[in-house]
Amino acid sequence: MANDDVVVLASVGPRLRELRKKRGSTLSRLAESTGISVSTLSRLESGERKPTLELLLPLARAYQVPLDELVGAPPVGDPRVRLKPIKRAGSTVVPLTQHPGGLQAFKMVIGAARRDPEPRTHEGYEWLYVLSGRLRLVFAEHDIVLGAGEAAEFDTRLPHWFGSTGEGPVEILSLFGAQGERMHIRAKPRGT
Numbered sequence: 001m002a003n004d005d006v007v008v009l010a011s012v013g014p015r016l017r018e019l020r021k022k023r024g025s026t027l028s029r030l031a032e033s034t035g036i037s038v039s040t041l042s043r044l045e046s047g048e049r050k051p052t053l054e055l056l057l058p059l060a061r062a063y064q065v066p067l068d069e070l071v072g073a074p075p076v077g078d079p080r081v082r083l084k085p086i087k088r089a090g091s092t093v094v095p096l097t098q099h100p101g102g103l104q105a106f107k108m109v110i111g112a113a114r115r116d117p118e119p120r121t122h123e124g125y126e127w128l129y130v131l132s133g134r135l136r137l138v139f140a141e142h143d144i145v146l147g148a149g150e151a152a153e154f155d156t157r158l159p160h161w162f163g164s165t166g167e168g169p170v171e172i173l174s175l176f177g178a179q180g181e182r183m184h185i186r187a188k189p190r191g192t
Helices: 003-010 012-022 027-034 038-046 053-063 067-071
Strands: 086-088 091-095 102-111 123-132 134-139 140-146 150-156 160-164 169-178
Touching: 012 053, 012 067, 027 038, 027 053, 027 140, 053 067, 067 086, 102 160, 134 150, 140 150, 160 169
Parallel strands: none
Antiparallel strands: 086 091, 091 102, 102 169, 123 150, 123 169, 134 140, 134 160
């Protein structure tokens, strides 16, 4: 059990006692409404008894509070990604993931001026999805154009480059895995 979990569980007893006293209830009345014995309630409030769901659920119902309030669960962090666009060489890259390593997601707006291929190689695997405009993808011996709604995935250890066709900017989503993992997930395992 993580240290934070131990602290959360240790705070349940005092929180239960405080809630009962604020409500002006006694252990006897609480035992009647929950079906939990007075001795168990007393040990729970003093920290001598470990809180379990079987004990906490009837207490949450009796007090008419969410279970999270009884255990003092920490608030869930704000899941929004704070977008910080990076502008370079006529393009804008917006990181959509917050943690380095593993799978990375980006939204890119590539300006019309980026149209001269300069293929590169590096470790990883990339998946591209065209949101708007037309994307030119040079990959190994292929030179293709993808339109809105089209996607491509490829091993970045092979020479590759992508940019505008020159007709205008192109907006894409990119998923990149530095370790070379494939981006898609199979709906069912092979052989089934």
